[in-house]
Amino acid sequence: MQRLLLSFFMLFYFLNAHAQSLEPLEITNEWLASIEKNAPSKARIATDSKKKVLVFSKATGFDHWTIPHNVEMLKILGKKSKAFEIHIGYDIQNFDKKNLKKYDAVILNNSNPSGPDRDLFSDLLKQNTTLTDKEIKVRAAIYEQNLMKYVSKGGGLMILHGAITVQNNSIPFSKMTGGSFDYHPKQQEIHVQEVDKNHPLVKAFKGKGLTHIDEPYFFKNAYFDYNFRPLLYMEVNELDGLKKEIDEKVIYVSWIKRYGKGRVFYSSPGHNAQSMDKPELLQFFLDGMQYVVGDLKCDDSPIKKP
Numbered sequence: 615m616q617r618l619l620l621s622f623f624m625l626f627y628f629l630n631a632h633a634q635s636l637e638p639l640e641i642t643n644e645w646l647a648s649i650e651k652n653a654p655s656k657a658r659i660a661t662d663s664k665k666k667v668l669v670f671s672k673a674t675g676f677d678h679w680t681i682p683h684n685v686e687m688l689k690i691l692g693k694k695s696k697a698f699e700i701h702i703g704y705d706i707q708n709f710d711k712k713n714l715k716k717y718d719a720v721i722l723n724n725s726n727p728s729g730p731d732r733d734l735f736s737d738l739l740k741q742n743t744t745l746t747d748k749e750i751k752v753r754a755a756i757y758e759q760n761l762m763k764y765v766s767k768g769g770g771l772m773i774l775h776g777a778i779t780v781q782n783n784s785i786p787f788s789k790m791t792g793g794s795f796d797y798h799p800k801q802q803e804i805h806v807q808e809v810d811k812n813h814p815l816v817k818a819f820k821g822k823g824l825t826h827i828d829e830p831y832f833f834k835n836a837y838f839d840y841n842f843r844p845l846l847y848m849e850v851n852e853l854d855g856l857k858k859e860i861d862e863k864v865i866y867v868s869w870i871k872r873y874g875k876g877r878v879f880y881s882s883p884g885h886n887a888q889s890m891d892k893p894e895l896l897q898f899f900l901d902g903m904q905y906v907v908g909d910l911k912c913d914d915s916p917i918k919k920p
Contacts, residue, residue: 636801636827636886638679641686645887649690652893654900657697658817658910664699665718665907667692667770672704674737675728678776683887684723691900698903706738709757711764718907719770720761722777732782762790766874770906775884778831785835790873792880793837798829799855806846806867806883814912815870815905816845818897826889831882832865841916842871846883870905870914877906877914 639645669688671681685702692698707713714720727734736754739745745753758781765771771791773780779795781787788794807823808816823846830853844866850856851863867882879902889895904910 636888639683639887641682645683646686646690648891649687649896650694652891653687653690653694653896654893655694657695657904658814658897658901659904661697661909664692664697665903665909666699666701666716667719667721667903667907668701668703668708668714668717669721669723670703670708670725671723672738673724673726673776674734674741675726675732675779676776678724678726678885680775680885680887681724683890684774684884687887687890687896687899688721688723691896691903695900697900697909706735706757709735709760711760714760714764714769717769719772719903720764721772721774721903722780723774724776726776726779727782732779733784734780758784758787762787762873765790765876765878768875768908770876770903770908771873771878772902772906773878773880775829775831775882778833778880778882788836789839789841791836791878792842792869792871793833794835796832796834797857798831799853799857801827801829801885802854804828804830804848804883805852806848809844809847809866813843813845814910815901816898818894818901820894824883824889824892824894826883826892826895827886828883828889829885830865831867832860837866838919840918840920842866842869842878842880843914843916844869846881870902870912871916872914877908879903879906 671685689700692700727737735757736750739750739753782794805825808819811821846868847864847866849864869880871878
């Protein structure tokens with residue numbers, strides 16, 4: 615009897631653990647068809663011309679398996695909505711001043727750098743082994759400034775999931791993006807909810823939020839200035855595997871903010887491509903794209919520190 619009960623609990627544990635961790639998906643014709651079907655048929659805000667968007671999709675650290683899925687998803691959103699012309703980039707020359715001027719917005723697609731420096735531009739330059747460490751440091755700072763000036767002068771910046779780590783140890787960059795990555799517990803089912811159900815950028819969720827399996831991200835640095843307009847949050851007491859106690863009852867997992875004349879949109883939801891089958895998440899991403907290019911006007915005033 616004891617062996618039977620032990621076997622039962624082991625089976626229960628295995629099934630439960632498996633249910634909280636999703637396996638990578640292949641990009642098949644069937645998967646592409648499902649994204650095409652669930653993607654919005656048109657942009658929420660009608661536009662006269664397509665906006666040009668650079669989707670930077672190179673990771674030098676942790677390589678999220680959803681990077682190519684996001685590329686295909688964004689292509690479909692742009693094509694089906696007729697609102698965006700999507701360009702995919704993988705090398706550092708994309709962040710030259712002249713190149714950035716070609717685009718209305720930049721999307722950082724899980725472009726995680728390596729640790730502990732967490733400096734994507736330095737990592738990309740290190741791939742050119744003829745450069746000295748001193749040259750790399752100087753040039754990396756220039757590329758970081760190029761992107762920050764691009765946004766401050768009116769460019770849009772959309773950050774998907776792990777790309778919040780792009781310049782994770784740079785406080786000025788963190789102030790632009792709204793925060794830096796701290797850590798995440800194990801993948802688990804998360805119910806993210808709207809901060810303000812009436813905000814235009816969360817209309818897609820229809821007041822029900824989003825339940826999916828993901829990595830619950832925690833943040834540091836500029837995040838605690840709350841110099842952004844939060845869109846989605848998760849309740850801390852519903853999460854498993856916290857590494858440390860925190861005072862906050864909720865963690866914001868998506869937000870928008872102004873940086874100079876530019877706009878920034880961040881979404882932590884998006885670790886697994888399985889979530890892309892949800893029409894509300896696809897609509898949310900499309901709305902975020904329209905926000906950063908200035909088509910979708912909404913309240914993006916910061917809430918500041920409580």
